Amino acid sequence: MRRAFGAMLLVAAALAQVTWAPRLEVGGAFPNLVLLAVxxxxxxxxxxxxxVWACVGGVLLDLTAPGPIGPHALALLPGVYVISxxxxxxxxxxxxxxxxxxxxxxxxxxxxxxxxxxxVGMPVPSFGVAAQLxxxxxxxNALLMPIAIELVRRLQTLVRLGPxxx
Amino acid sequence: xxxxxxxxRSTGLFLFLCAAMLLLAMASQQPWAxxxxxxxxxxxxPVEGAMTSLAAQVDRxxxxxxxxxxxxxxxxxxxxxxxxxxxxxxxxNAAAKENASLRQALNFQKASGHRLVAAQIIxxxxxxxxxxxxxxRGTADGVQPGMVVATGAGLLGRVREAGPHAAIVQTxxxxxxxxxxxxxxxxxxxxxxxxxxxxxxxxxxALGVTASNGEWALTSGVGGGYPRGLVVGEIASVTHRESSTxxxxxxxxxxxxxxxTFVLVITDFLPS
Numbered sequence: 449m450r451r452a453f454g455a456m457l458l459v460a461a462a463l464a465q466v467t468w469a470p471r472l473e474v475g476g477a478f479p480n481l482v483l484l485a486v487x488x489x490x491x492x493x494x495x496x497x498x499x500v501w502a503c504v505g506g507v508l509l510d511l512t513a514p515g516p517i518g519p520h521a522l523a524l525l526p527g528v529y530v531i532s533x534x535x536x537x538x539x540x541x542x543x544x545x546x547x548x549x550x551x552x553x554x555x556x557x558x559x560x561x562x563x564x565x566x567x568v569g570m571p572v573p574s575f576g577v578a579a580q581l582x583x584x585x586x587x588x589n590a591l592l593m594p595i596a597i598e599l600v601r602r603l604q605t606l607v608r609l610g611p612x613x614x
Numbered sequence: 615x616x617x618x619x620x621x622x623r624s625t626g627l628f629l630f631l632c633a634a635m636l637l638l639a640m641a642s643q644q645p646w647a648x649x650x651x652x653x654x655x656x657x658x659x660p661v662e663g664a665m666t667s668l669a670a671q672v673d674r675x676x677x678x679x680x681x682x683x684x685x686x687x688x689x690x691x692x693x694x695x696x697x698x699x700x701x702x703x704x705x706x707n708a709a710a711k712e713n714a715s716l717r718q719a720l721n722f723q724k725a726s727g728h729r730l731v732a733a734q735i736i737x738x739x740x741x742x743x744x745x746x747x748x749x750x751r752g753t754a755d756g757v758q759p760g761m762v763v764a765t766g767a768g769l770l771g772r773v774r775e776a777g778p779h780a781a782i783v784q785t786x787x788x789x790x791x792x793x794x795x796x797x798x799x800x801x802x803x804x805x806x807x808x809x810x811x812x813x814x815x816x817x818x819x820a821l822g823v824t825a826s827n828g829e830w831a832l833t834s835g836v837g838g839g840y841p842r843g844l845v846v847g848e849i850a851s852v853t854h855r856e857s858s859t860x861x862x863x864x865x866x867x868x869x870x871x872x873x874x875t876f877v878l879v880i881t882d883f884l885p886s
Contacts, residue, residue, distance in 0.1 A: 463658070466737040466748070467665040471872065477742045495624040503631050507638075509740040511655050512662070512748060514774045514782045518639030520740065522632060529628045533621065561741065568639050571790035573743050577809065581742040 453607050454489070454501055457600070461485040462508035477584035479592050480554065482509055486524055487531065487553050487593060488600035491546065495532030502528045515570045523561035527553030543594045550593035551586040558582035652777030656752060659780035663736040663750055670875070728841070729882040731755050735874055736780070745787035745808060747771075749877060752779045762880045768845030768868040769793065769833060770877055772885075781879075785871055786813060786846065794837050795846050798830040806831060806846055806865055813847060813865040824861070825852050831865055838886030 461481040469478045482505040490498030506521025513520060531549040538545055558578065565572045572578070642651050731751055739746035751757045753776050761773045763783045771785035784791060791808035795815065802825050804817040817825050829849045835842030847865040854861050 462740070463661060463665045465740050467662060468669050470738040471669070473742075473872070480741070482740070495620075496627055499624065499627050499631055503635060506635070508658075511658050512737055513740050514744060514746055514784065516639045516643035517651060517654065518635045518637075518642060522635040522639060525628060525632055525635070529624070532624060536621075558743075561743065564636075564639065565743075568643055571744075573789040577789050578743060585742055 450607075453603070454497075455504065457485055457603070458482060458501060458505045458508060462505060462512065465509065466512045474588065475584040476581050477588050479588050480557070480585060481596075482506070482520075483524060483527075483553060483557055484550060484589060484592055484596040485600065486528055487550050488597045490528050490532050491535060491541075491549070491597055492600055492604055495529070495536070498528040498532055499525060515565070516568055519561060519564040519568065519570070522564050523557045524553075526560050527556035530556060546597050547590040547593050550596075551590040554586040554589045555582055558585065652753070652775065654777075655775070655782070656777035656780045659736055659748065659750060659777075662748060663734065666734075666736050728880045730878040731757060731881050733757070733781075733877050733879055735877060738871075739782075744790070745785045745871070746774065747783045747785060747871065747874075747877075749781050749783055749879070750779070751879060752777045752781050754778045756881045757781050757879050758881075758884065760885050762840055762844070762883055763877050764844055764880060765869055765874060765877055768847070769840065770869050770871070770874070772839075773879065783877070786867065786869075787871060793840055793846060794834045795831040796834040797825055797849070798832060800825050800829060803834060803836070804831075804860070804863075812850075813867050815849070815863040815865050817852070817861040817863055819859050819861065824854065825849060825863060827851060840885075841880065841883050 461484070465481045469481055472478050486498060486502045486505050489501045502524035503521045506519075506524045507517060509520035510517040531553055534552075535541065535545075535549065559582070562572050562578050573581070641647055733749035733751035733755075735747050736750045737748035749757075749763075757773055757776050759773050759776050759781075763770045763773060769786060771783050771788070771791065773781050774784040775782045786793065786806065786808050788808045793806050794803070795806050796803050797817070800820075800823045802817050802820055802823060804815050806813050806815045815831060827849050831846045831849065833840040833842055833844040833846060845868050847867040850864045850866040852861055852863045
């Protein structure tokens, strides 16, 4: 049940990512719904779940992107890994922490994606363009993250996935 | 103690997944995996097509609701009549827009003399770094990687990858896109490159000739990457650089990828 729900959530996020999200483009960036879902899962279910679902979500994104299958999954992992330790050590998490976790994950995702693409011989944008787009996406995702985490928490309660996070 | 063990298990899982994804990326890039990769990517295409259609319908619906909310102050009878008329207008506008785009495509097909395959856009690239689109035609319809993609208005990009029933198009807006062009009035040559905000053009200097705003940039065919004569865009602004061998211009692209629904794949031209 839990896995089916997670898979459905990520498939929906990936499909919305490539069909609806580009309509919300601001400053060359648009929200990364899969990244938001994965960060929300990390907040609610912990590091290991976050890492596994980052892989699943990344592969789904790779299926809609040019090039090999794996770079998006690989790019999502470092961000989830880093924020999972940060989250674990927070005593009183608030909306600002949630937003910052999305911004940090986006920055690490963007850097990892460019590096991975470079590693597998895919074309990569110049540093200036990549930095500009990564910054815009980080701000965008940070603004949407509190809404995303609330949505995932409500969905989690709805399908009785497990105990609520403290 | 428990925290340290959990941390160590997470680190182990992280390293294992990183290695697995890196191996997957390298393996799926091999020529022998191209068929399986294309088939896997085509698997999502029908659902993407359905989602894109749903998004278009929601757009129409929300525009009707937007109009209705602005008419709340008016009386009930007029509001009902207006609602009905507005819905009709939105539907007619949508149909007219689609008709115009199809008619433009048909005219382009007749005028260009190329063999074309019409395709519907079913998705966009998942990240901002690569400006790509997914279309609902693939190798089964004669679409091959490298083929040029256009609309009735002009050049859109190139097929990057093709699966059996879907293909990924790299648009000119992609920062990696480059196309050699010439200008309609001055005949100056240059290269148009993609960018996050607009297309940029490097114009080669020529003695006594300068580029001016409003000139059209068309594919020159130089390099064999694109057929000659496809419209790319209009010069919006030119920055003259005396100390350099080239000027810089901003190009207003004839295509707005955000509003496109149909494209044409030129199937009888492959880059040399």
